[in-house]
Amino acid sequence: MRGNDPNRKGARMQDILPFAKLQGLGNDFILLDGLAKGIDLSPGQIAHMCDRHFGIGADGVIVVRPSPQPGCAAYMHYVNADGTPAQMCGNGVRCFAKFLVDNGYVPAANGKLVADTPAGPRPIAFEVDAAGMLTRATVDMGRPVLDPALVPVDAEPDAVALFGEPFAGALSLDSPWGPFAFACVSMGNPHAVCFLDDVDLDVFDVDTIGAFFESHPAFPEKANVEFAVVGPHGIAMRVYERGCGETLACGTGACATAVAACLTGRATRETDVLLRGGALHIRWADDGHVMMTGPAAESFRGTVSLRERNPA
Numbered sequence: 607m608r609g610n611d612p613n614r615k616g617a618r619m620q621d622i623l624p625f626a627k628l629q630g631l632g633n634d635f636i637l638l639d640g641l642a643k644g645i646d647l648s649p650g651q652i653a654h655m656c657d658r659h660f661g662i663g664a665d666g667v668i669v670v671r672p673s674p675q676p677g678c679a680a681y682m683h684y685v686n687a688d689g690t691p692a693q694m695c696g697n698g699v700r701c702f703a704k705f706l707v708d709n710g711y712v713p714a715a716n717g718k719l720v721a722d723t724p725a726g727p728r729p730i731a732f733e734v735d736a737a738g739m740l741t742r743a744t745v746d747m748g749r750p751v752l753d754p755a756l757v758p759v760d761a762e763p764d765a766v767a768l769f770g771e772p773f774a775g776a777l778s779l780d781s782p783w784g785p786f787a788f789a790c791v792s793m794g795n796p797h798a799v800c801f802l803d804d805v806d807l808d809v810f811d812v813d814t815i816g817a818f819f820e821s822h823p824a825f826p827e828k829a830n831v832e833f834a835v836v837g838p839h840g841i842a843m844r845v846y847e848r849g850c851g852e853t854l855a856c857g858t859g860a861c862a863t864a865v866a867a868c869l870t871g872r873a874t875r876e877t878d879v880l881l882r883g884g885a886l887h888i889r890w891a892d893d894g895h896v897m898m899t900g901p902a903a904e905s906f907r908g909t910v911s912l913r914e915r916n917p918a
């Protein structure tokens with residue numbers, strides 16, 4: 607307990623923060639309550655908290671802040687494990703909703719709330735257990751952005767050739783492992799979705815190939831890279847996330863993959879995306895909004911002392 611003792615020599619109260627650790631399908635986050643007092647962390651402090659050996663360990667940090675938007679419960683400030691901010695996080699926003707409900711900021715009986723995010727307001731309908739704790743949520747993830755100029759992609763799109771159907775964000779990129787075809791979709795944050803045939807996704811080298819494309823010059827803001835195989839029970843998908851590497855699940859990535867699969871004739875508008883951490887149900891509604899349904903759970907709570915991660 608000595609490490610958590612705010613009175614120990616050298617420790618300052620403002621350097622010790624309570625946190626909750628939550629996860630959605632194993633995509634895990636540290637949630638910090640910045641509703642009453644401002645919490646501003648440096649990228650090095652975030653990276654230290656997310657470090658799985660020297661810190662708490664997580665794919666990202668979510669600071670819950672007051673929202674200036676009327677009708678929104680709070681603002682989700684999301685930062686990746688490497689300290690870089692992202693516009694949206696699908697698994698994170700369900701955990702954010704759980705944090706608000708479980709801590710009494712939103713009455714469980716409401717069954718819904720609106721999350722304010724850098725990508726815009728995201729309405730959420732949620733289910734609770736007998737104790738009033740959120741278990742599952744459906745998030746209106748908004749309309750996918752398919753214009754390559756807005757994804758953003760810095761390369762000539764290869765519209766029809768790759769996918770057989772018109773697809774504005776279609777892109778073929780060379781690599782040491784041969785050419786890969788991507789469908790570029792933004793869900794507020796950039797995604798490059800690659801459909802693979804005749805590949806055992808379980809042994810596919812997501813770490814190496816994903817890292818190569820995450821930082822490819824075609825993606826000036828980097829990209830989350832999804833590798834997908836369409837099967838009889840849904841779309842199996844693994845993801846190399848911008849700013850954190852391979853994760854067990856990515857909500858925005860599942861939405862981008864489902865949209866790309868639909869646009870290229872590989873799936874219908876409603877499908878399951880089967881991730882390493884479990885399944886997300888994705889429905890691309892007729893009004894163009896993508897609805898994502900999945901669980902959220904708390905792992906543990908604690909306090910953390912703020913430290914900067916030492917440069918590698």
Ligand SMILES: N[C@@H](CCC[C@H](N)C(=O)O)C(=O)O
Pocket residue numbers: 633686691692693694695696697698795796830847848849850853855856857858859
């Ligand atoms: N895991 C998230 C996405 C988190 C942000 C992403 N790494 C980015 O930089 O855009 C999800 O569930 O959507």
